[in-house]
Amino acid sequence: MGLLLELLSISYMLISIALPDISAHYQTTQGAWLLTAFVLLGAVASPLIGKLADTHGKRKLLMVCIALAALGAFISAIAPSFGILVIGRALTGMLNPCLFLVYTLIRDVFPKRTIAMSVSVVISGMGLVAIPAPFLAGWLVDNFGFRSMFWFTLICLVVLAPMILLTTDESNQRLHSRLDLVGAILLGTGIGSALVGISFGPDWGWTAPGTLAYLLGGVALLVAWIVSARRIEQPLIDLRLLTNRPVALTTLTSGLVYANGAVYTTILPFMAMTPGELGLGYGFGVDAEGFAIYQAPFGAATVFGGVIVGWVVRRVGPRVTMITGLVLMTAGTAATALSHESKASVIVFSAIVGLGTGLGYASTPNLLLATVPQSLQATTGALASVSQNILPAVLPVVAFSVLNSKIAMELDGAAFYSDNGITIGYLIAAAAAAVAIITALALPRKAEQQADLQAVADDAGADVAAATAPALP
CATH class of the missing domain: 1.20.5 (Single alpha-helices involved in coiled-coils or other helix-helix interfaces)
Known part of the structure; x- marks a missing residue:
């Protein structure tokens, strides 16, 4: 199950690295839809899958999600057109519900004394895989083409599904609820x-x-x-929760953290892989494997940011770590927007954004526990999870809509954006992080001071982490 979530973790990265090649092959400027379709279907399907899992069994629904994701990977691998590819990516997005299915399955079937450690191992694996993944992705794309990303995903799922089925018991917890x-x-x-x-x-x-x-x-x-x-009595998303100020602010803040990361990592390969000799004011002409030196610092810094939160959150509180992370994200993204002519500076800015992203990711479940009443933590976690999928689905489309109005030239079916377009695209991401600073500052402090942050290590904390920790982009 840990390996399955590692595959989910790198799914965003695999597609972002292959995106320039995919866009050139299909001669499209709508590449952002490959990310949007993946997270949007996952966001909408997750509440339904959760209720079906409660009714029919979590392991059974985990197998269904893996099967649908494998079908999506297969469709993507053989897609004759970009539209078919988007459909395949949407189906592969059924990996997203696997996140909370794995956590809750661990809670239900593992011995109680092993639950906290098991969840920790799974979370750590999702972060650490972000460091070597860019080198693997680059090697696959450069040597076997962009379709190798989808074959790689399919092979992993085909291997992991029977392993999980044979080694993990089914949950005996059942709860009947209405599907919206x-x-x-x-x-x-x-x-x-x-x-x-x-x-x-x-x-x-x-x-x-x-x-x-x-x-x-x-x-x-x-x-x-x-x-x-x-x-209706049991809606897909209970909007009444948003009338509670801490719930609404926590949900919006966490969603904007993920939206910034989605836009940043989607534009970065286009910027780095554009040949500098085109004279657009940016571009280093690296191949997919060479791009790893820009992506890996982001992933490594993200992991380090999560570690920092673990060290200091009990002393300074999650509100402080969240705001610190958002400041770094805003500054790093804005700096990339305004200065992206130098390889060294882009690598440094990428690491700064990654550090801020790691602080933001790790602060989210702690912030949930600290600012939301205990009676609302589980439902708010589910609401935050939806926000963390929908906003990253929406913002890249908005950013690339602007980029597509700023195309400087087309060469061999590939579109190259103007320097001004790249700048505006990154400023959109920076604006999302800046708005999140405002919402985080508006969070109440009193509840935070009274919160028991040690609960993160308890079973309840594992439940919240399951609902509020989507994969790293």
């Missing part, structure tokens, strides 16, 4: 429709009938989802 299928459809199609309008607006024209139809249709579906969520 209507809510899932309205939310997923509403966000997807609006993002299609945003993505293709630069090409179709912002006032074109098709653009307006997707935008207005998406808004109408989202309004319908809100109405539905307020009326």
Whole structure:
């Protein structure tokens, strides 16, 4: 199960490194959809999978998610068109629910004395794999092409599924609850429709009938989802929780942390792999394997940031570590936006953003325990998990919509963005982190001072971590 979550952890990284090659092969400027489809389906499906797992068994639903993700990897590997590839990536996004299924399965079937250590091992593995993964991904892409990313994922899933089935017992915990299928459809199609309008607006024209139809249709579906969520007894997402200030602020802050990381790591390979001789004001012309020197510092610093939180959070509180991380993310992203001509400076800025990201990731479950009443921690964790998937799905599409209106040239079917476009794309990510600073500062301090942060190591803390710790981008 730990290896499965490591695969989830590097799924974002694998696709971001291969994205320039994929975009050139399919001659598309909509590469951000490969990340968006992956996290959006996972965000919408996770609440449904969670309820089905409670009813039919967590190991059974874990196997279903692995099977769907394997099917998605296979479709992606043989995709004849970019649209089919997006469908495959969306199905592969069923890896996302595996995160909380693994944690809760550990809680249900492992001996109580081993639960805390088991969860710690799984979490550590998800972080450490981020360091060697860029070198593996680069080697695969350079030597076997971008499709090797998907074959690699498929092979891993085919090997891991029977291993988990044979070594892990099924949970005997059962809880029957109502599935909000209507809510899932309205939310997923509403966000997807609006993002299609945003993505293709630069090409179709912002006032074109098709653009307006997707935008207005998406808004109408989202309004319908809100109405539905307020009326039914067990909605996909309980919006009433957002009337609680700490819940709303914690949810938004954690989502913006992940959104910043998603945009930063998606734009970075385009910037580094662009040949400098094109004279665009940026670009180092590295191949996929060479790009690892830019991605690895980000991953290593992210892991280190998580370690720092573990050292100091009980002394200074998670609000301080979260704000510190967001300041680093804002500064590093803005610095990359304004100065990306030097290899050394980009590597340093990437490490700064990674350090801030690690502080933000690790602060999230601690912040949840510190600022949210105990009676609301489990449901808020689920709400935060949705936010940590939806916002990273939305913001890259917004950023690349701007980039696609700033194309400087096309060469052999590949689009190259202007220096101004790269700058604006990164400033969008910096703005997300800056807004998160404001929301984090608005979090109450009194509840934080009274919180028992030692609870992170308890079983309850493991439950919260399961709901609030998506994979590293």
